[in-house]
Amino acid sequence: MLREIYISNLAVIREAVIPLGDKLNIFTGETGAGKSILINGINAVLGHRCSKDIVRSGCDKATITALFTELSPQVTEKLDELGFAHDNDEITVTREINADGGSIARINGRTASASVLKEIGGMLINIHGQHDNQILLDSEKHLEILDNFGGDDTLLTRYRESFRQLQQTARRLGELKHQEQSRVERSRYLREVIDDIGELDLEENEDDILEKEYEAAKNSEKTIIAVKNAAAAISGDEAAAELVSSAEREISGFTEISPKLNELYERMTAAEIELADIASELDDFADKVELDSQRIEYLGTRLGTINKLKRKYALDCEGLIKLYNDSCDEISRLESSRDEITALSEKREQLLHTVTERAKELFAYREKTAVRFAECVSRELEFLNMAGVVIEVRHEKGKLTVNGMDMVEFLISANKGEEPKPISKIASGGELSRIMLALKSVIADKDSIPTMIFDEIDTGVSGKAAQKIGIKLREISRVRQVICVTHLSQIAVMADDHLMIEKSIVGERTETGVTLLDEEGRVSEIARIMGGESPSSLMLDTAREELRKAALTGGGLS
Numbered sequence: 390m391l392r393e394i395y396i397s398n399l400a401v402i403r404e405a406v407i408p409l410g411d412k413l414n415i416f417t418g419e420t421g422a423g424k425s426i427l428i429n430g431i432n433a434v435l436g437h438r439c440s441k442d443i444v445r446s447g448c449d450k451a452t453i454t455a456l457f458t459e460l461s462p463q464v465t466e467k468l469d470e471l472g473f474a475h476d477n478d479e480i481t482v483t484r485e486i487n488a489d490g491g492s493i494a495r496i497n498g499r500t501a502s503a504s505v506l507k508e509i510g511g512m513l514i515n516i517h518g519q520h521d522n523q524i525l526l527d528s529e530k531h532l533e534i535l536d537n538f539g540g541d542d543t544l545l546t547r548y549r550e551s552f553r554q555l556q557q558t559a560r561r562l563g564e565l566k567h568q569e570q571s572r573v574e575r576s577r578y579l580r581e582v583i584d585d586i587g588e589l590d591l592e593e594n595e596d597d598i599l600e601k602e603y604e605a606a607k608n609s610e611k612t613i614i615a616v617k618n619a620a621a622a623i624s625g626d627e628a629a630a631e632l633v634s635s636a637e638r639e640i641s642g643f644t645e646i647s648p649k650l651n652e653l654y655e656r657m658t659a660a661e662i663e664l665a666d667i668a669s670e671l672d673d674f675a676d677k678v679e680l681d682s683q684r685i686e687y688l689g690t691r692l693g694t695i696n697k698l699k700r701k702y703a704l705d706c707e708g709l710i711k712l713y714n715d716s717c718d719e720i721s722r723l724e725s726s727r728d729e730i731t732a733l734s735e736k737r738e739q740l741l742h743t744v745t746e747r748a749k750e751l752f753a754y755r756e757k758t759a760v761r762f763a764e765c766v767s768r769e770l771e772f773l774n775m776a777g778v779v780i781e782v783r784h785e786k787g788k789l790t791v792n793g794m795d796m797v798e799f800l801i802s803a804n805k806g807e808e809p810k811p812i813s814k815i816a817s818g819g820e821l822s823r824i825m826l827a828l829k830s831v832i833a834d835k836d837s838i839p840t841m842i843f844d845e846i847d848t849g850v851s852g853k854a855a856q857k858i859g860i861k862l863r864e865i866s867r868v869r870q871v872i873c874v875t876h877l878s879q880i881a882v883m884a885d886d887h888l889m890i891e892k893s894i895v896g897e898r899t900e901t902g903v904t905l906l907d908e909e910g911r912v913s914e915i916a917r918i919m920g921g922e923s924p925s926s927l928m929l930d931t932a933r934e935e936l937r938k939a940a941l942t943g944g945g946l947s
Contacts, residue, residue: 392409516842780800
């Protein structure tokens, strides 16, 4: 609970140490004394946005420090999660607002972000201000209020778990179906790639290897042709050997008459023999060169096919192999996506059935809760001087959402015999305050937030209704620490701890102080609230009597 607040240089508050009791703490004071500043200070340590304008004029910064004790297990668990120490189950939360803008937040002296402050603060204090009555005017908030009253979120948790699974499944299924057309076109392309390249069963660098082999084979073919042509030029009809033989015959009859001709004749004879030998060796060489025409044809055809695919896909051999492998992997994934669509469709139907059944269970639970809720709130309203008001819960089935299939709206009839209508259409400001108090009362023991703050809960009420509000605040304070700012004596007399916010002039400046009142101080303040400044003896006696009556009913002074 909130045990103490320290405020420094916050608007008209120069410095104040405000102790708080564990039951009903009432703040009173003249209009403009600074009651709203106190709430602003508490909001600041709870991580709410705050303006530099609240810094006291002429000061560098404003400081608000709050001491929280008897922390709940939920709060200590969250502090542990965030890495903040909490010795003796207590913490101090500080917010410094700089005059030049910006602020610094700390938990037990360690810097914390405003969002962390807000997260922790939301578990420590529930503030009800006049604007919170707007919750009653928003039917979308009514289901949350009903669930808070019910107190058991087991069915809702189970439902949301299956609903989120359904959402995720439907979202994934939608994505896959949306991609289906592009997937069909992509699959067609991949099949073409796999058919084109798969038939070749390419090996790494195969094109280079085949090119070299094909070039070598083509060179062998040319070599054989050249050698055979050379052999034919030597030994064929009218070839070199035959011409040499003819020349030899021409001069054979004249060798004896000339030694020179004899020498030339002998050289011709040797040349004929040499040519015949060369022609024979050329034939032997040509016969020994291996030439596989079928292999050449295969090499030419395969190289042509490979080069065609290289041009088609603008890739080299390694690129084609990679494209083929990648296409095989991708087509496998696409096929598994189709399997996933089938599986997800079946899963969605199963989850839809589960979600629907759990929504029905939740609806039935809320139907019973709504009856109890209306009965409890009606009793509270009767106590708060609204006996003629009838509250009903309109509970209908709607579409499935994260909160179930329930459509909930609170209806009231302000006068007996009138048909209940939405609160937003007929409730006045004072009625809203009391209805909200009734709601707070019936759910006060349903959550773990230890401190409730009511700011201007008395708006639009007076007399006996105000007295009932005071009694109700006191009842709530028996299960929760309650802090209330009021201007009504009927509420103030119910306090366990009564604090007065008072404005005074110190030197040339206005200052606001906060004082914990003793018995006589309370008498004077209650008399002031009832009768104005400088109350008469009669008014003081009346105030004393009102405090005595409040004490006899179990609140205030004992």
